[in-house]
Amino acid sequence: MSIGIFDSGIGGLTVFKEIAKEFPEADIYYLGDTARVPYGNKSKETVIRYSVEAANYLKGFGIEALIVACNTASSYALDVLKENLDIPVIGVVKPGVETALRFTENKKVGVIGTQATIRSNSYLKLLEEKNIQVFQKPCPLFVPLVEEGIVSGEIAELVVKQYIDELVNKGIDTLILGCTHYPLLKDTIKKLYPHLKIVDSSQAVAEHLHRENLHLNGSGKRKIFITDESESFERFKQMLIGNIPLEKIDISQLCTL
Structure with missing residues (x-):
């Protein structure tokens, strides 16, 4: 096939x-x-x-x-x-949601993505149908970071914290990487937030x-x-x-x- x-x-x-x-x-x-x-x-x-x-x-x-x-x-x-x-x-949305539903224990899930993806509420709608509390955040600097090859180090960590600290402070235990560029930042995210369960859409x-x-x-x-x-x-x-x-x-x- x-x-x-x-x-x-x-x-x-x-x-x-x-x-x-x-x-x-x-x-x-x-x-x-x-x-x-x-x-x-x-x-x-x-x-x-x-x-x-x-x-x-x-x-x-x-x-x-x-x-x-x-x-x-x-x-x-x-x-x-x-x-x-x-x-x-x-x-990539439905598979990501399916994985997040298996991962989350406290039913608080963060979703990061482009402005358009977050604006569409595509993840939010499917997750809320399953009584999941959803916290969304557009991360417009992530794609240019990845495209420039800046996926680790001080700059990458500062930008990641700028966006994701807010979601972590909401108590999420699972984070959906709602853009296929974002798995290239996964190691940096894991380093900064080792407790988070990360949903990688490529694996999903x-x-x-x-x-x-x-x-x-x-x-x-x-x-x-x-x-x-x-x-x-x-x-x-x-x-x-x-x-x-x-x-x-x-x-x-x-x-x-």
């Missing part, structure tokens, strides 16, 4: 890594829309348009399932994609795929596409998944679909 994954940039590589590890025989096609990153400060209408374009491009490879590895796109575009595609479409999606019983068999093909040159993408690709070659596509190949 072949599977497509898209994200606005490098964050979705964390999802790619987990799925490649859990399903080594699956054929995986990844699209990082690096020309238009980030999605988190775009309007709902723009995010939906970008998501449909990315999905249509990946569908051209005959994918049999699509993972929306962008929390903003999962929050705004998932229903539209499900209506317009005749293959399974899996976002891989676990969700196991529960869906999809037959992810194939030849183990790996293809990665980007829409613009990106030094940070190349750097983190090497760190996370090694020497899989990148193929740059013209942005018009998305926009004309």
Whole structure:
């Protein structure tokens, strides 16, 4: 079986890594829309348009399932994609919520994400249905930190504390990393808050795929596409998944679909 994954940039590589590890025989096609990153400060209408374009491009490879590895796109575009595609479409919000429900003991859960993800209340709605007390916080500096490779050290720790101290002071015992960039800051978060249970959306999606019983068999093909040159993408690709070659596509190949 072949599977497509898209994200606005490098964050979705964390999802790619987990799925490649859990399903080594699956054929995986990844699209990082690096020309238009980030999605988190775009309007709902723009995010939906970008998501449909990315999905249509990946569908051209005959994918049999699509993972929306962008929390903003999962929050705004998932229903539209499900209506317009005749293959399974899996976002990152529901798997993250499922994991948080298993982790939390005091039913106080923090959610961090982009402005758009937090504004959508996608996590909050699902968690509150299960009588969970939810504390949300947008972290707009996290994506540029990760894109610049600043994921540890004094600067990273100061920015993390600026955002997460407030949630910890509310008494949360579980923190959902509501953006696929954020797992790259997970070690710093764990260092500062060792008591927190961290929900990594990349791991949650891989676990969700196991529960869906999809037959992810194939030849183990790996293809990665980007829409613009990106030094940070190349750097983190090497760190996370090694020497899989990148193929740059013209942005018009998305926009004309």
